[in-house]
Amino acid sequence: MELTSVLNQSLTYISSFALKCAADLDISGRIQAYGRPMPLNELARSIPISPEKDMMLGRLMALLVQKEVFAQDEAGYVLTPVSKLLLTEHSNMGAFARYITQPPFTKVMCVMGEWFKEGAAGSTVYMMANDGKPSWDLFKENPQLGKLFNEAMTSRCKQQMRDFAKSYPHIFDGLNSLVDVGGNTGTAVKIIAEAFPFLRCTVLDLPHVVAEANLEDDSFNVVAGNMLEQIPPAEAFLIKNVLHDWRDEDCVGILKRCKEAIEPRKDGSKVIIVDIIQDFKNNNPKATETGHLFDILMMCCHGSKERTKQEWHDIILGAGYSGYKIHPAQLGVDCVMELYP
Numbered sequence: 001m002e003l004t005s006v007l008n009q010s011l012t013y014i015s016s017f018a019l020k021c022a023a024d025l026d027i028s029g030r031i032q033a034y035g036r037p038m039p040l041n042e043l044a045r046s047i048p049i050s051p052e053k054d055m056m057l058g059r060l061m062a063l064l065v066q067k068e069v070f071a072q073d074e075a076g077y078v079l080t081p082v083s084k085l086l087l088t089e090h091s092n093m094g095a096f097a098r099y100i101t102q103p104p105f106t107k108v109m110c111v112m113g114e115w116f117k118e119g120a121a122g123s124t125v126y127m128m129a130n131d132g133k134p135s136w137d138l139f140k141e142n143p144q145l146g147k148l149f150n151e152a153m154t155s156r157c158k159q160q161m162r163d164f165a166k167s168y169p170h171i172f173d174g175l176n177s178l179v180d181v182g183g184n185t186g187t188a189v190k191i192i193a194e195a196f197p198f199l200r201c202t203v204l205d206l207p208h209v210v211a212e213a214n215l216e217d218d219s220f221n222v223v224a225g226n227m228l229e230q231i232p233p234a235e236a237f238l239i240k241n242v243l244h245d246w247r248d249e250d251c252v253g254i255l256k257r258c259k260e261a262i263e264p265r266k267d268g269s270k271v272i273i274v275d276i277i278q279d280f281k282n283n284n285p286k287a288t289e290t291g292h293l294f295d296i297l298m299m300c301c302h303g304s305k306e307r308t309k310q311e312w313h314d315i316i317l318g319a320g321y322s323g324y325k326i327h328p329a330q331l332g333v334d335c336v337m338e339l340y341p
Ligand SMILES: C[S@@+](CC[C@H](N)C(=O)[O-])C[C@H]1O[C@@H](n2cnc3c(N)ncnc32)[C@H](O)[C@@H]1O
Pocket: 136, 153, 154, 157, 181, 182, 183, 184, 185, 188, 204, 205, 206, 209, 225, 226, 227, 228, 239, 240, 241, 242, 245
């Protein structure tokens, strides 16, 4: 039992690469296009791969079926709710698997032990593995990787935001303007602008990131800038999956800058944080495990973390907010917090 557990945990990174391989080969799209359970040889011919690799493809599919990415009946392979998320035209979540398995990130995980023993104070594991460079520089220097990152963020964001208006119908009541701080290429603001047409929405992100936004889309404005320096004024700010990338002191700085930039309204002006709360009670062990995995990813890449309720409390009050609330409904593994100036 224990031996199996050690072997399983040592080998489990192979699942990440199997998922990436399924995305690279667009296996979900092929099964979807086939329209009925797809036998192995039909799947193999559709890719196409040479016939001597059919059995190997079968073995890849066996692992993915075991992981419930696909299912199998006597007639062939079928999609599951997981593999439906890999369909490029719907959600394209394969982009996340492709991005996170890139060598600059896998290299990071390889040197985690070395970093614990020898990493300089204030350095990150990422810097140790990538010639001392901080992670955000990589996307600027390597536009292909930057594009993959943006694609991964866009895909996850679309999934998170799918039911946003239904889950939080009153979150923007009485408000006229919103800035999405670190809003990437504008996926969230576009969805928000459609669902809440009375809101003037703006996305703020780094210049090379917003350069990839659809500038012809007039449903939102775009500001190229640095949230550590300046944040454009608005009645509300969204900071989604951003603060977990930053150390406590930077989070306090970003939140203080939002508080200064907030245009006060008698009732309503607020900052909305969407991020993981590590000790948020739910009945989903997968979500808890995902929280720990993201926490190690943040530690290694940015020297930051996923936070507990108490840690969020300290940051929010440390930035001078008068109060806050945590919504009971989650957005996937993330929680929604409302901060009041
Ligand atoms: C993990 S992504 C989250 C993106 C988006 N909010 C979402 O939920 O999909 C973090 C974002 O912060 C942006 N970012 C990093 N440093 C920044 C800075 N100094 N000023 C503005 N944006 C920054 C990145 O470019 C990236 O788009």
